[in-house]
Amino acid sequence: MTRADTPALDVQDLRYAYPDGTQALHGISLRVEPGEKVALIGPNGSGKSTFLLNLNGIFRSTGGSVRVFGETLDDRTLGSIRAKVGLLFSNPDDQLFSPTVLEDVSYGPLHMGLPRDEVLARARDALAAVGMQEFEARAPHHLSLGQKKRVAIATVLSMGTPLIALDEPTANLDPRSRRELIELLDRLRLTVIVATHDLALVADSLPRTVVLDGGRVIADRPSVDVLNDADLLFAHGLEPLSLHGHPHA
Ligand SMILES: Nc1ncnc2c1ncn2[C@@H]1O[C@H](COP(=O)(O)OP(=O)(O)O)[C@@H](O)[C@H]1O
Ligand SMILES: [Mg+2]
Incomplete structure (x- = not known):
């Protein structure tokens, strides 16, 4: 594999169970190229936060693998991975x-x-x-x-770090703080993964969307496709932007 082919993130069949036995991730696979900006959407409890916490080893998977810029997350690489994510x-x-x-x-x-x-x-x-x-x-x-x-x-x-993962960055912000945060995200020249319920943010700033539900990847498509697929959104506890009167929908 040449260096240009090395993905920023290459997750294979990632599984994670909490200590109480709750199986939060049921085999997630996701590849993200350097410089991509990806939205992670899905209803509450779908596994978005659990997934992000697995990317830099705060949580340690119970199966599968996480590779960051070609380096596999394990006990030996933990420090090095944390300098990347x-x-x-x-x-x-x-x-x-x-x-x-x-x-x-x-x-x-x-x-x-x-x-x-x-x-x-x-x-x-x-x-x-x-x-x-x-x-x-x-x-x-x-x-x-x-x-x-x-x-x-x-x-x-x-x-x-060349890759940043943001969990609900715009949640509970007032409109001006939210706008400032989105402008900041737009300026970042990094690989970015954003877990969010803010579909207007997705429409404006994140070209690719991964839908999670029940700890599984349900869809992984251009954001414009996902945001216009009302059936898909409704089926997974989300709502099309048009219901909120958003001009970009
Ligand atoms: N500390 C925990 N112990 C046990 N189960 C948990 C814990 N945190 C989250 N979960 C469960 O893991 C699943 C995924 O949760 P989470 O990753 O927080 O979802 P999201 O961020 O998409 O709302 C849910 O079923 C949730 O109830
Ligand atoms: Mg969460």
Whole structure:
């Protein structure tokens, strides 16, 4: 295989069961090329979050494989895979734990062993990218939800990973915060996977859509096809955008 053929992500028959025995993923296969922006949609409980948490080894699969830029996730490669896959949790409070915004955004590069000035440069670049540079001395837990989400994204960007996976990035944001976040996503020149219920975001920014239900891939098609397939959407707990009067539908 030549280097140009190496996918950003190559997941084969991924299975995952929670410790209580709940089988959340029933054999997911998905290949994503470098630079692709992919939506992961599906009803609550379909396995979107579980899937994303398997991509950088926070959860360890009970079957199948995850390859990131040609490297297979296992005990030996965990550190290296985490330098390739950045993960935004759906709840920013799960991602922010330091006394200040700057410390939170510095945490990743610091623990990658980068020199202090490089850490600071990366942290400040990431804060600038999300428009939060004025907030570096603030306490993350005192920020608004939209600001927390932006800082949480900065903690991912500061790692410099070529692939980022975002779990419900626009959930509960007001319209302006949501628009700013979408513009930020549009600017990213990375491989991006977004789990979301925000089908307008999918229509505008994510050309390919994977539909999950019951821990299985139901469809994997151009977003425009999926979004116009009302039967498919209704069958999996979703609704066509036209019902919300969205102009792009
Ligand atoms: N900590 C947990 N323990 C047991 N089952 C869980 C846990 N978290 C999620 N699940 C189950 O795993 C399945 C997939 O959940 P999840 O990945 O959170 O779905 P989604 O993100 O699409 O809403 C669901 O059946 C859910 O109930
Ligand atoms: Mg979820």
